[in-house]
Amino acid sequence: FVKEAFTENADYDWNRFDFVVSEMIGALDELLTMLGERHALPEQRLHVKEYREVGLGVMGLADLALSMRLQYGSPEFLKFLDVLMRRMINTATKATALRAKDLGVFPKYDYEKIAASKFYKDTIDADTDELVKKYGMRNSRLLSIAPTGSISNIYGVSGGVEPFFQINYTRRIVSMFDEEKTITVWEKTPMALAKKMGVEPEKLPAWALVTSQNLDFIDRANVQATIQKYVDTAISSTFNLNNSATVEDVMNIYTTAWAKGLKGATVFRDRCAKIGILAGINENTEDLNPATPPHVHVEEKWTNKKTNEVKEYVTHISLSSSGHIPEKIEKELCPLCGDVLVKKQGCIQCNNPECVYEKCAI
Structure with missing residues (x-):
């Protein structure tokens, strides 16, 4: 146009x-x-x-x-x-x-x-x-x-x-048979502009x-x-x-x-756990600035409509590169600091990072 x-x-x-x-x-x-x-x-x-x-x-x-x-x-x-x-x-x-x-x-x-x-x-x-x-x-x-x-x-x-x-980059191509290829792509329009201006692409303004x-x-x-x-x-x-x-x-x-x-x-x-479709030429894919995996807990209250019995639960969710792991237990307060207890990898621990309380199954 x-x-x-x-x-x-x-x-x-x-x-x-x-x-x-x-x-x-x-x-x-x-x-x-x-x-x-x-x-x-x-x-x-x-x-x-x-x-x-x-x-x-x-x-x-x-x-x-x-x-x-x-x-x-x-x-x-x-x-x-x-x-x-x-x-x-x-x-x-x-x-x-x-x-x-x-x-x-x-x-x-x-x-x-x-x-x-x-x-x-x-x-x-x-x-x-x-x-x-x-x-x-x-x-x-x-x-x-x-x-x-x-x-x-x-x-x-x-x-x-x-x-x-x-201006140039490597493109990953994954076929339906999971065969992966990489090709180097140079953008045509910057190349055309450089030619019109009589300079190398790297010397463009x-x-x-x-x-x-x-x-x-x-x-x-x-x-x-x-x-x-x-x-x-x-x-x-x-x-x-x-x-x-x-x-x-x-x-x-x-x-x-x-x-x-x-x-x-x-x-x-760039360089997250999932490699992007586009990547720079010969780029290292190692994450040089990894974030701390987040951990959250969700509190729920359930009421039995027949008996009107109320139970409170806490679900602790740990996120990692391979997915998320929910751990659900009945709500219980820490006897040391009063914060909520959560289940982490088989142990009941206090959600307060400054508290040392935990009880683990042997």
Whole structure:
């Protein structure tokens, strides 16, 4: 969609963008008609008929940023992205309205409910609303951002709304027969930009070398939040963190995601127990900053409805790399400090880490 890509005169082809979005909404609607009866459950088939939800997404967002000579996550990029996504939802809505004109609205369509929603009020332009008022909507949902991990590799662009993972990286491929292979992948767009600028990829300016490994999570969240404003379902994407990330860093990401209105956020910390799909070239997979496995206990009160007898229980849960182990006993208080006693690996111990009380079976 970018004319004169990688140059100072780079310009977005809005007319082509409008055409492609409209065509794709029509194609996805046709797929519902063709494949809607193939869902396994009758409830699924009924839902398809009544709501006709589609989910047009994007991929190659990091490539777009470089093609426009914009730094992924920068204020200039966010401003462009806001215009792009508003245009996308309005173009998609116009397309579904025009299909409703010819094919009818989805059975559960209710203009008053739709128009009263905060999403509709915040994103739909007046001219788009006029079409919806006149013809209705063929589809109840329009945009949905998938991770596009495999198909983006096929096309040689960045996945979904993610930044580049790295300029080059190793990708693990596990077949259905559990045969594992690794391949080295070089991102095509940074290579093309480097060629246009007449430099080696490693010598590209800093704005062109933004990856998931060096992008501040706030900038990453701002990109997703800008897109989420115009996506009527959700966005699947991953915050890839360095091994040095702490529990507090992960918590900050989730609280920030919630505060910015993200409907979903996934975090993957490098070198965790589960090796990621993407990894840097020749990277050591040892966790250099392991967190202390958490231990929690849950208190419950059960009442026998026949006898009205009340019993209290404490379940202590130990988490490890191999899973979790629940240990449940009747609630009992420590005779030394009064805290709750829990069962840990065959012993009854005080939950207070400063207390030494325990009783073990011999």
